[in-house]
Amino acid sequence: MALLIKDIYYLPMTGTPQLKKGSVRIEGRRIVAVGDIEPRWGDEIIYGHDKLALPGFVNCHCHGAMTMLRGFGEGMPLSEWLGRVQPAEAKLNDEDLYWASLLAQTEMMKAGVTCYADMYFGEENAVWAMEDSGIRAVLGNGLVDNDGLGEAHLRAALTMVDSCRDDLQGRLSFALAPHAVYSCSEGYLRDIAAEAAKRDLPLHLHIAETEDEQERCLRMKGKRVLAYLRDIGALDRKVFAAHMIHLDEEEIAIAAAKDVRVAHCPQSNMKLASGVLPYSALKKSGVTIGLGTDGAASNNDLDLLEEMRSASLLQKVTSGDATLLPPAEALAMATREGAKTLFLDDRIGTIEPGKLADITILSLWRPHYYPRNDVNDLVSHVVYGGKNGDVHTVIINGRVRVREGRCVDLDEGRIYHEVQKRAAKFWAR
Numbered sequence: 001m002a003l004l005i006k007d008i009y010y011l012p013m014t015g016t017p018q019l020k021k022g023s024v025r026i027e028g029r030r031i032v033a034v035g036d037i038e039p040r041w042g043d044e045i046i047y048g049h050d051k052l053a054l055p056g057f058v059n060c061h062c063h064g065a066m067t068m069l070r071g072f073g074e075g076m077p078l079s080e081w082l083g084r085v086q087p088a089e090a091k092l093n094d095e096d097l098y099w100a101s102l103l104a105q106t107e108m109m110k111a112g113v114t115c116y117a118d119m120y121f122g123e124e125n126a127v128w129a130m131e132d133s134g135i136r137a138v139l140g141n142g143l144v145d146n147d148g149l150g151e152a153h154l155r156a157a158l159t160m161v162d163s164c165r166d167d168l169q170g171r172l173s174f175a176l177a178p179h180a181v182y183s184c185s186e187g188y189l190r191d192i193a194a195e196a197a198k199r200d201l202p203l204h205l206h207i208a209e210t211e212d213e214q215e216r217c218l219r220m221k222g223k224r225v226l227a228y229l230r231d232i233g234a235l236d237r238k239v240f241a242a243h244m245i246h247l248d249e250e251e252i253a254i255a256a257a258k259d260v261r262v263a264h265c266p267q268s269n270m271k272l273a274s275g276v277l278p279y280s281a282l283k284k285s286g287v288t289i290g291l292g293t294d295g296a297a298s299n300n301d302l303d304l305l306e307e308m309r310s311a312s313l314l315q316k317v318t319s320g321d322a323t324l325l326p327p328a329e330a331l332a333m334a335t336r337e338g339a340k341t342l343f344l345d346d347r348i349g350t351i352e353p354g355k356l357a358d359i360t361i362l363s364l365w366r367p368h369y370y371p372r373n374d375v376n377d378l379v380s381h382v383v384y385g386g387k388n389g390d391v392h393t394v395i396i397n398g399r400v401r402v403r404e405g406r407c408v409d410l411d412e413g414r415i416y417h418e419v420q421k422r423a424a425k426f427w428a429r
């Protein structure tokens with residue numbers, strides 16, 4: 001049976017946003033036709049009246065199961081925040097991680113996110129959650145060796161990757177995720193990069209989130225973070241990195257030369273007072289930039305519509321240039337460029353025949369979408385005014401996973417109940 005989204009406004013995001021009206025036909029996991037299409041007998045039809053279809057949003061950096069610690073460690077800079085959050089994380093068991101991952105996936109899907117990149121421990125629990133929710137993800141167990149257990153962490157991560165026999169109909173892929181240069185030794189980073197190269201997996205890490213990270217790297221290695229990572233061979237293959245805030249000119253040139261892709265997390269950066277992405281310089285150098293939410297303990301939600309808005313507004317207010325990061329660029333970062341950041345742009349990120357069918361449909365029957373005149377109005381209304389409550393339907397891998405704002409395969413009440421019950425132990429003093 002095919003799925004037909006009939007007579008809908010859509011932004012294919014294959015280039016500069018162009019508003020089109022037509023139908024999208026999906027067979028199996030893929031988009032097979034876009035344009036003027038008549039329904040066939042037996043098609044399931046989604047009527048597009050008063051709606052807008054976009055490529056599903058791609059969240060390029062998340063710690064999904066941190067939803068269990070939402071709001072934990074408020075009002076702290078990164079170093080203090082880590083000191084509060086990490087001891088709490090050590091108490092998370094497998095069932096906690098499953099329910100917290102499922103809460104994260106539910107929250108993202110209801111906000112139109114169809115794919116996310118995750119870095120956390122116990123990611124096999126996120127796989128169980130993915131089976132239930134239907135979301136697409138690039139998972140990577142967070143790797144550190146400053147706890148003396150680096151080898152065991154890496155072995156567990158590789159076991160998960162190498163023994164995985166079910167990619168959940170192509171929805172599941174992996175990265176190796178060394179946490180950061182301050183939590184991984186040089187030898188450990190080299191080992192991880194070598195294992196990633198053997199398996200053609202991307203590296204997913206935090207880079208240059210704070211000035212302190214740069215100062216420590218200079219003190220211990222005599223180099224800034226990107227120069228250090230380049231010199232130990234960690235940037236020779238696929239790499240995407242969260243934050244990339246405190247970079248000098250040489251590091252921006254390294255990022256461009258080594259094709260280090262950026263997961264920009266504006267709300268987390270603002271909340272932890274980490275700083276502002278050097279967007280103009282990175283963009284001028286041709287660096288690929290997607291958007292991420294980071295974890296729910298430093299955000300506090302997992303909503304790419306908000307990240308689009310924050311990214312755009314943050315660049316304007318800090319540069320004094322109202323033309324910087326216009327809405328069309330923000331929308332591309334949340335869709336096509338996000339897919340590219342995760343090295344998935346051959347599969348997702350646009351609405352065109354041949355791509356996997358990851359599509360988010362917004363209801364335009366909302367006050368904040370009126371009045372509108374042309375494509376630019378609609379793009380700016382979505383970026384500056386769009387809310388997760390506008391998300392009407394979400395299709396992932398060709399299947400409807402959210403219908404009229406509700407996750408069709410999940411018991412949302414059960415998820416809230418389980419997480420609430422389990423969170424009590426973290427808040428107990």
Ligand SMILES: [Zn+2]
Nearest residue numbers: 206242294295
């Ligand atoms: Zn992070």
